[in-house]
Amino acid sequence: MKEEFFIKRINSKHIGDDGAFIDGKVYASDSFFEDIHFKREWFELDEISYKASLVNLSDLIVMNAKPKYALIDIGFPKSLSLHEIKLLASGFNKAAKEFGYEIIGGDTIKNEKIAISMTFIGESKRPVFRKAKLNEYVAFTGDLGSVDRDLKTLLRGGKIPKTSKFITPKLRDEFFYKASKYITSACDISDGLFKELERISNISNVGYEFLKKIPKNMGCSGEEYEILFTFPKRNLSIISNLAKLTKTKITVFAVTKRGKYKSICKENHF
Amino acid sequence: MKEEFFIKRINSKHIGDDGAFIDGKVYASDSFFEDIHFKREWFELDEISYKASLVNLSDLIVMNAKPKYALIDIGFPKSLSLHEIKLLASGFNKAAKEFGYEIIGGDTIKNEKIAISMTFIGESKRPVFRKAKLNEYVAFTGDLGSVDRDLKTLLRGGKIPKTSKFITPKLRDEFFYKASKYITSACDISDGLFKELERISNISNVGYEFLKKIPKNMGCSGEEYEILFTFPKRNLSIISNLAKLTKTKITVFAVTKRGKYKSICKENHF
Structure with missing residues (x-):
């Protein structure tokens, strides 16, 4: 698989778990792209941004980390109306409110399709990894x-x-x-x-x-x-x-x- | 501008500087997308990933933060050869080595075009913001x-x-x-x-x-x-x-x- 080949070429000892655990913090990042992960007609716009948030939160939860901060990189088409942009933002805000974290930054660009990449910073006193034991x-x-x-x-x-x-x-x-x-x-x-x-x-x-x-x-x-x-x-x-x-x-x-x-x-x- | 409208709808007190400064750390995120920020024929593949890293590092430097960790969300087409994927990875590794930070995670997806979003975590004892004084x-x-x-x-x-x-x-x-x-x-x-x-x-x-x-x-x-x-x-x-x-x-x-x-x-x- 080409994505695994790319990941192997990146020098990192942290890659492999749902997120990277360093000094009590968990860092995780996931993308949610139109026509890769979803089609526009399947979702309301607030459902898109809400699901993009949830799939990221999922990584933190399974490591036993509480989300603290999130950054949102988002591309969306010029053709979206202000009402539609409001809907898009509301899904991000809804998840942040429910799960108690703060959106602290990101980047907004014009793109033909909706392309969302989020990075979460969480905290965990006792992280859970992917290493199982016998029996x-x-x-x-x-x-x-x-x-x-x-x-x-x-x-x-x-x-x-x-x-x-x-x-x-x-x-x-x-x-x-x-x-x-x-x-x-x-x-x-x-x-x-x-x-x-x-x-x-x-x-x-x-x-x-x-x-x-x-x-x-x-x-x-x-x-x-x-x-x-x-x-x-x-x-x-x-x-x-x-x-x-x-x-x-x-x-x-x-x-x-x-x-x-x-x-x-x-x-x-x- | 629609991107500013989106940013205003997101509830955050940290947005406005090049990065968000919280408890000694600076968090910054920037996207670098094919056909938005660059055309494939203008760049070698390692130049694309290297520039994507530099435009992010730029945000940290102007806040007087030293980069510590980076996460890479990247989409690229299935049609890239293993050699091309190696080149793409090498630009990320080159910047990490030069500026002394570690790549700790991210997400890799298939996408028609090259789409890179990076998030950096830096450290600063004395961050510089955008607030100037008179005279x-x-x-x-x-x-x-x-x-x-x-x-x-x-x-x-x-x-x-x-x-x-x-x-x-x-x-x-x-x-x-x-x-x-x-x-x-x-x-x-x-x-x-x-x-x-x-x-x-x-x-x-x-x-x-x-x-x-x-x-x-x-x-x-x-x-x-x-x-x-x-x-x-x-x-x-x-x-x-x-x-x-x-x-x-x-x-x-x-x-x-x-x-x-x-x-x-x-x-x-x-």
């Missing part, structure tokens, strides 16, 4: 599969419900901030469960013994923004209780073991 | 006008020298880091001297008495990445000495006074 339970939050199904519907020209997680990811901040101290490793499911399992396998030198069969339509569904995480078996009851307390569905589906795991999904990337 | 000297570094002239040559299909500041901005870090303690306000000249004078006028409630006439081809030339700065008159000799020491040309051309200043240049932005 741990492996679990994910929520239900998987709906995002890929909804995306396919949109690509066929169909309609999807306003509540679709493709439009508005459902972040699991309440559960994860409480549960993180009982969790060994985590990442958000942006490229599909199986692909994220492969990443954790590579970083941690573990394979998986599946306790439940995960069908391909669930395991290969990207942009779910649910959380994949591993934890010591002894923490099962406390984690189950925290899930209940925060009304978060979790599915324990595997145990880490010696070995290596490779995703069977077709790569979405180039 | 101060106003000066700029280097020579102005060549960038606009070279850009026009390129737009006409002509050739420009490899040493053009349009290809590789000449940052004044050595001079500015030494001189900053004698300087009241500064900004980099990204949108032309006259436009930057207008910004400092608005922020500082000052006008200018010109000691030298600045022709329009100098005052309206954007992307110069020279530094506009003001300082107390008593600091003239020390600043002149530091300029000589660092082989940096400076031109003292005005004095701040009561009033308001408006740029006479045509707006480049939308």
Whole structure:
């Protein structure tokens, strides 16, 4: 994959997690581009800027970092009306208010298409990385599969419900901030469960013994923004209780073991 | 201007300077997009990533901040060869090595055109803002006008020298880091001297008495990445000495006074 080739050419020891943890701070950056991540007709303008914020926040949450500051680099076409620009700004402001961070800068340029890149600075006393241990339970939050199904519907020209997680990811901040101290490793499911399992396998030198069969339509569904995480078996009851307390569905589906795991999904990337 | 309308709709008290200064750190973000800021045929690929880095570093330098970390969000076409991707990465690495910062993350996506957004985190014990005082000297570094002239040559299909500041901005870090303690306000000249004078006028409630006439081809030339700065008159000799020491040309051309200043240049932005 060409993007992985580029990343390997960049000299950095921090790249590999959802964000970089340095001196108590977590730095994370994600892009959200028209015709790459979304089509204009699928979203209201405030939904675009809100989702751009959420996909970035997702990276911070899975590292157990609280967002403090954000910078927004945005390109948008001259043809947008002032009302439309107001909508675009309101999605950014809505997320900042809800998650309690401040927008401190960025850059605004004219561009044919809407192109958003955000950088977040968060704080964490106890960051969670992608390094799992042997003989741990492996679990994910929520239900998987709906995002890929909804995306396919949109690509066929169909309609999807306003509540679709493709439009508005459902972040699991309440559960994860409480549960993180009982969790060994985590990442958000942006490229599909199986692909994220492969990443954790590579970083941690573990394979998986599946306790439940995960069908391909669930395991290969990207942009779910649910959380994949591993934890010591002894923490099962406390984690189950925290899930209940925060009304978060979790599915324990595997145990880490010696070995290596490779995703069977077709790569979405180039 | 629509970009200013967008910025006004974003709730932030930090926006307005080249970067945001918070707790000893400076955060700055800038985009560098194909067909907005450059055409592919004008640059080698490593020159593109190197310039993208320099225009960001420029923001940190004028605030007297030393760059520590950078995040790179980059989109590039699938059609780039591995050799071309290597070149692209090498420009980022070159700037990081020269200016002593670490690339800690980012996002890589497929995009029709090259689209780079970078965020820098710097450190400053004594940041310089855009707020000038009355009766101060106003000066700029280097020579102005060549960038606009070279850009026009390129737009006409002509050739420009490899040493053009349009290809590789000449940052004044050595001079500015030494001189900053004698300087009241500064900004980099990204949108032309006259436009930057207008910004400092608005922020500082000052006008200018010109000691030298600045022709329009100098005052309206954007992307110069020279530094506009003001300082107390008593600091003239020390600043002149530091300029000589660092082989940096400076031109003292005005004095701040009561009033308001408006740029006479045509707006480049939308």
